[in-house]
Amino acid sequence: MPEIILKNITKKWGKFVGVKDMSMVIENRAFITLLGPSGCGKTTTLRMIAGLETPTEGQIIIDNQVVFDSEKGINIGASKRSVGFIFQNYALWPHMTVRQNISFGLEQLKWNKEQIKERVDELLEMLKIEQFDKRYPSELSGGQQQRVAIARTLAPKPKVLFMDEPLSNLDAKLRQEMRTELKRLHADTNSTFVYVTHDQLEAMALATKVCLLDEGVVQQFDPPLVIYDKPKNLFVADFVGNPTMNFINCKAKKGTEANLLELEFLGFKAHFTANDMVDLRHRDVILGVRPEHMPIRKNGKIHATAYSTLPSGMETTVKVMYKKELLTSVVFGSIDYAIDQDIDIDIISNNLILFDKETTERIAIGKIDIYN
Numbered sequence: 001m002p003e004i005i006l007k008n009i010t011k012k013w014g015k016f017v018g019v020k021d022m023s024m025v026i027e028n029r030a031f032i033t034l035l036g037p038s039g040c041g042k043t044t045t046l047r048m049i050a051g052l053e054t055p056t057e058g059q060i061i062i063d064n065q066v067v068f069d070s071e072k073g074i075n076i077g078a079s080k081r082s083v084g085f086i087f088q089n090y091a092l093w094p095h096m097t098v099r100q101n102i103s104f105g106l107e108q109l110k111w112n113k114e115q116i117k118e119r120v121d122e123l124l125e126m127l128k129i130e131q132f133d134k135r136y137p138s139e140l141s142g143g144q145q146q147r148v149a150i151a152r153t154l155a156p157k158p159k160v161l162f163m164d165e166p167l168s169n170l171d172a173k174l175r176q177e178m179r180t181e182l183k184r185l186h187a188d189t190n191s192t193f194v195y196v197t198h199d200q201l202e203a204m205a206l207a208t209k210v211c212l213l214d215e216g217v218v219q220q221f222d223p224p225l226v227i228y229d230k231p232k233n234l235f236v237a238d239f240v241g242n243p244t245m246n247f248i249n250c251k252a253k254k255g256t257e258a259n260l261l262e263l264e265f266l267g268f269k270a271h272f273t274a275n276d277m278v279d280l281r282h283r284d285v286i287l288g289v290r291p292e293h294m295p296i297r298k299n300g301k302i303h304a305t306a307y308s309t310l311p312s313g314m315e316t317t318v319k320v321m322y323k324k325e326l327l328t329s330v331v332f333g334s335i336d337y338a339i340d341q342d343i344d345i346d347i348i349s350n351n352l353i354l355f356d357k358e359t360t361e362r363i364a365i366g367k368i369d370i371y372n
Contacts, residue, residue: 003025003062004026004060004061004062004110004136005024005025005059005061006045006049006058007058007059007060008023009021009057009059009060010057011048011053014070018044018216019041019044019048019055020215022045023084026192026194026209027192027209029191029192030192030193031192031210032192032193032211033196033206033207034194034197035203035210035239036162036198036212036239038253039143039215040213040215040216041213042198043164043196045213048060048068049162050083051075051083052077052085054068054075055169056070056146058070062159062160062212064325071309081160082159083158083159083161083256084161085162085163085164086149086161086162086164087149087164088165088166088169090148090166092148092152093137094138095221096136097133097135098129098133098134098148099132101137101148101152102124102155104116105155106119106120106155109336110163119155120151127150127185141180143177144177146170149166149201150182150185160192160194161193162295163193163195163196164196165198166195167202179199179202179206182206196349197205200242202229203225207224208223209223210222210223210224212227212228214235219232220236228241230362232361232362233355233361234247237288237353239271241290243317245290246294246327247286247287247355248286248288248325248327250285250286250287250354251261251263251264251283251284252264252267252285252354253283254278256359258278259274259275259276259366260278261274261354263285263287267323269370270368270369271362271369272352272368273364273368274365274366275350275369276363278354278363281356281359284356285354285355285357286357286360289347289352289353290351293330293351294328294329294330294345294346295346296331297327297344297345297346298342298344300346302344302347302370303322304320304321304324304327304342304345305327305343306318306319306321306341307319309336309337313334314332315333316330316333316334316335318331318337320343320345334353348367349367349368350367353365354366
């Protein structure tokens with residue numbers, strides 16, 4: 001399976017820039033998700049790699065072959081890039097059976113009948129749809145149609161599999177099941193997957209690496225847990241995580257050592273101990289605290305009240321009010337709180353994030369000790 005390299009890829013339509021100066025290496029056998037809000041350039045990026053959209057500038061290399069180069073005038077068509085594409089609407093032939101849909105592309109590639117039957121049987125078994133081989137798409141559920149679309153795309157053994165929000169038409173339960181199947185399929189096929197989604201939970205659950213985009217610019221390209229624990233800026237921190245991170249305005253000044261800061265927030269004073277040396281350029285900073293790092297506990301230092309609670313069985317999201325500041329805590333287990341009930345919370349973690357308010361960039365990761 002190939003490595004995919006994007007070098008300084010830009011896509012413009014007139015004055016509008018859809019993707020700006022993107023450089024990225026998609027490693028062999030990776031499962032990459034392109035994540036971001038609507039209109040951020042996810043699908044455009046996918047289509048440029050696949051050959052369905054022509055970049056304005058830059059270079060694309062797939063499996064050591066240059067498939068696009070704006071300076072040299074190289075632009076190899078999608079049909080010669082050995083890639084498979086799964087669309088949002090599945091695009092199955094309604095007048096063909098499941099078996100015929102899967103075999104159609106192989107017939108166009110002039111595979112012999114024996115090879116076609118062997119490959120289709122293999123895919124029917126792999127995707128657990130053997131019993132539907134004589135049915136038509138209209139006789140299948142959404143999840144079954146999805147599996148047929150995947151089987152048809154995998155049939156010619158493409159080097160790379162592209163998927164553009166393939167689960168968006170499914171209900172919540174089926175989406176969860178298909179995520180499991182897709183992750184298993186990636187392991188079974190040893191293929192390189194590039195997957196577009198606006199659902200951050202889906203991106204985090206499936207990917208070996210997440211590419212988070214905003215307005216056509218890569219904000220962060222890292223493994224899911226790195227993005228969650230070490231967001232590079234406020235946009236990343238806010239977009240990834242459900243419930244979202246708490247952002248608390250602070251005043252900061254340098255402490256007695258290179259990794260120490262003094263913070264003031266919500267009427268409190270605290271020491272911030274960073275994991276590394278801190279480059280503090282501005283006094284105004286933002287403390288980012290994940291809800292699970294703001295536990296509700298007896299004799300906690302922040303005396304707040306319950307604003308609302310959202311129990312879900314496994315965990316409860318608790319919105320707490322403190323001095324007109326709405327904060328979010330997550331409590332694990334079947335727990336509920338009455339509206340306006342007194343609640344004490346703390347901020348406890350070695351993974352608290354400090355952002356520069358002006359630049360929005362992360363400046364430190366560490367812990368705090370509230371002393372006043």
